[in-house]
Amino acid sequence: MIENTLWTELFRPKTLDGYIGNEFLINKVKQYIETQDVPHLLFYNTHPGVGKTTLVKIIANALDADVLYINASDENSVDVVRDKIKSFASTMGFSKWKIIICDEFDFFTINGQAALRNIMESFSNTTRFLITCNFVEKLLPAIRSRCQEFEIHPPDKKSVAIRLKKILDDSNIKYELKDLVHIIDTAYPDIRKVINIAQHCTINNQLTINKDEKIRLSYMDDVLTELKSAGCEVINLGFCCSGNCHALARKLQHRFRRRTSTCNDADPE
Ligand SMILES: Nc1ncnc2c1ncn2[C@@H]1O[C@H](COP(=O)(O)OP(=O)(O)O)[C@@H](O)[C@H]1O
Ligand SMILES: [Mg+2]
Numbered sequence: 001m002i003e004n005t006l007w008t009e010l011f012r013p014k015t016l017d018g019y020i021g022n023e024f025l026i027n028k029v030k031q032y033i034e035t036q037d038v039p040h041l042l043f044y045n046t047h048p049g050v051g052k053t054t055l056v057k058i059i060a061n062a063l064d065a066d067v068l069y070i071n072a073s074d075e076n077s078v079d080v081v082r083d084k085i086k087s088f089a090s091t092m093g094f095s096k097w098k099i100i101i102c103d104e105f106d107f108f109t110i111n112g113q114a115a116l117r118n119i120m121e122s123f124s125n126t127t128r129f130l131i132t133c134n135f136v137e138k139l140l141p142a143i144r145s146r147c148q149e150f151e152i153h154p155p156d157k158k159s160v161a162i163r164l165k166k167i168l169d170d171s172n173i174k175y176e177l178k179d180l181v182h183i184i185d186t187a188y189p190d191i192r193k194v195i196n197i198a199q200h201c202t203i204n205n206q207l208t209i210n211k212d213e214k215i216r217l218s219y220m221d222d223v224l225t226e227l228k229s230a231g232c233e234v235i236n237l238g239f240c241c242s243g244n245c246h247a248l249a250r251k252l253q254h255r256f257r258r259r260t261s262t263c264n265d266a267d268p269e
Contacts, residue, residue: 007199008192012054013169014061015190019051019086020163021155028150033062036096040120040129042105044136044145052132056101060128065097072107074214083116089123098127106133113140120146152165154189164194168207175207 002156013019016026018031032038038059041173042269043052060067068088070080089098108116131147133139154161161184166173179201187193201207 006228007167008195011195012209013058016058016062019054019058020161020246021051022055024099024151025055029059032059036064038097038099038128038130040131041148041267042131042133042136042139042144043152044133044149045152045154046134047189049194050152051191053103053151055079055152056103056130056132060099060101063097063099064095065099065128066093066095067099067101069101071103071246073104076108076112078109078111078115081112081119084118086119086168089119092124098123100127100129100144102129102131104133106135106138106141110140111198111200113143117142117146155191157184160184160188160191162192163191164198167195168198171204171205173205179209181208222242 011018016030019026041056043055043237045052068085070084075084077144082227086101116129119127120143128211129137129147131143136144136149161180164180164184180198183194183197183201187197198207201209
């Protein structure tokens with residue numbers, strides 16, 4: 001059963017106890033929770049899977065609050081602000097706070113962001129926004145200046161390794177330490193990906209990385225190393241392809257063709 005549930009959700013920490021890294025920030029967050037008093041908060045980092053969504057959900061859970069969750073990758077317009085956010089903020093609640101989580105807020109339209117400014121102020125006696133994004137520069141300065149901003153730093157490799165080991169131990173999954181090192185070296189700093197690979201490689205409560213899997217996991221790193229040593233510019237290549245070998249191959253083909261013809265930097269997708 002455990003092999004089929006999505007591990008990244010199953011092992012998403014519900015409280016600060018399971019949350020690794022970012023000690024300074026966590027101390028701040030503890031204070032907010034203890035006093036049950038939060039400002040508007042904005043958490044950002046360009047890396048996926050480093051704990052942005054997890055942290056805002058932990059904060060919202062720990063407060064005496066009614067919570068509205070908006071994922072801006074599919075709800076991002078002025079209509080969402082008017083129909084959903086404003087009506088949530090303006091109705092009577094059952095708790096001390098109304099918390100509006102705006103996840104992946106860099107997908108929010110500029111008009112939507114502009115409409116939100118006013119709500120952040122008008123309902124500030126009862127309503128707080130917890131915002132996450134990858135690219136903070138896509139947010140209007142007016143939104144940023146209303147929030148306390150924190151960059152979320154990826155936890156160090158050792159902490160990620162300890163977390164992965166705990167997940168496997170708690171689930172009674174057998175493994176070899178060298179395989180955990182391999183997974184972390186491949187996916188770090190994306191903890192979501194670390195956990196996903198571990199799930200992918202587990203069968204009958206045994207984590208096994210066989211030779212083919214090792215090649216698959218290392219494929220991109222090896223290719224990138226080769227390209228670097230051949231003097232090619234490979235920035236963002238791995239990130240764009242997210243471990244998808246076919247996409248990587250297509251992209252490499254395109255880049256090689258381009259390098260040998262022009263220096264145009266546009267990508268095919
Ligand atoms: N700091 C962290 N501590 C513990 N687990 C984490 C942490 N960051 C990420 N994870 C794990 O990775 C998964 C994805 O994290 P998430 O917070 O959704 O990342 P993102 O930064 O993309 O919002 C979580 O479900 C959780 O299992
Ligand atoms: Mg997220």
